[in-house]
Amino acid sequence: MTDRLEQQFAFLNEADKLKSVLRATTLVDGSRRENSGEHSWHLALYALILADQADPAVDITRVIKMLLLHDLVEIDVGDVPIHSANGQAHGSTSVQQAESEAADRIFGLLPPDQGPALRALWAEFEASETPDAIFAKSLDRVQPVMANLMSGGGTWIEYNVTADQLQTRVGAKIARGAPRLWAWVKAKTAPFFA
């Protein structure tokens, strides 16, 4: 028991560091950059509220668990923004390798009956092939779109993003798991790209 709780709190205390990883996107009110801990909370709430947007349908509990874990590797690797001067690094092999090593280290802090299963859930999110992972990724892409919309443009202005880039980098991934949601959000973004 004692060893088990030591391992579980080693993980939970390590996870606290995600609150200090800053993302490119700001809060909805534009007051400061969002951190990856509060972003993960907001996404889990997105899943809870927008579950019926998933198409195909998903196991929303698995999606929520996935989203709670999905950014933990950023404790070692940092956030790699989609729109940025370094945008081409997003999804690159070197970033994937670094994230995989981070997952080994961080999920490896947990007891053996927990770590591998949660690491597998993270890997499923990253691979983005199952309906649960595809929808989780849709939400991960739509939340910064909404923050940019609400805060007056955000990273779209900062990095001169075009409507075509938004569609390719973001919209296509949202539409993959939540097509009606992307249609609705895309219409909202139209005035910014007119």
Added chain:
Amino acid sequence: MTDRLEQQFAFLNEADKLKSVLRATTLVDGSRRENSGEHSWHLALYALILADQADPAVDITRVIKMLLLHDLVEIDVGDVPIHSANGQAHGSTSVQQAESEAADRIFGLLPPDQGPALRALWAEFEASETPDAIFAKSLDRVQPVMANLMSGGGTWIEYNVTADQLQTRVGAKIARGAPRLWAWVKAKTAPFFA
């Protein structure tokens, strides 16, 4: 559909404000005060990892959903710390009334098939009578204990908290839903109160 998404995003964008509500407790590294958004994420992660500490057993999915929502009323009311000069306000009738009105407003932003059910889940957490709510409350109490432990004392030093006060204000509530967890954590706190 459109009206429904308008309502859902009115709620999700309003929820973003929880990231700007500051708590008394700091991050584990002591670098700054924690906000209630990232705190809610950390607690959901606590539930995912520490589910088997619940005694009596719980529906951990309901606990996670409850924890994602539990602090939203702070958008209107703010955080009321347990250890503080204003500590006696915690759980007072006037705070409860203000939180109830905040819940009406915030969950009232959602579509009618979602708002009342989620407001009821929040009310269940607040009432702290069901096993799910009691365990959720245990986690809400244990996470700041761990932050204080890790950061060298935190609000215990700031407000001259005694071992008896810790037991009464915090320990008893943790033990109610997670007795073995409190026994383990209490032993960890002993050196601070020796």
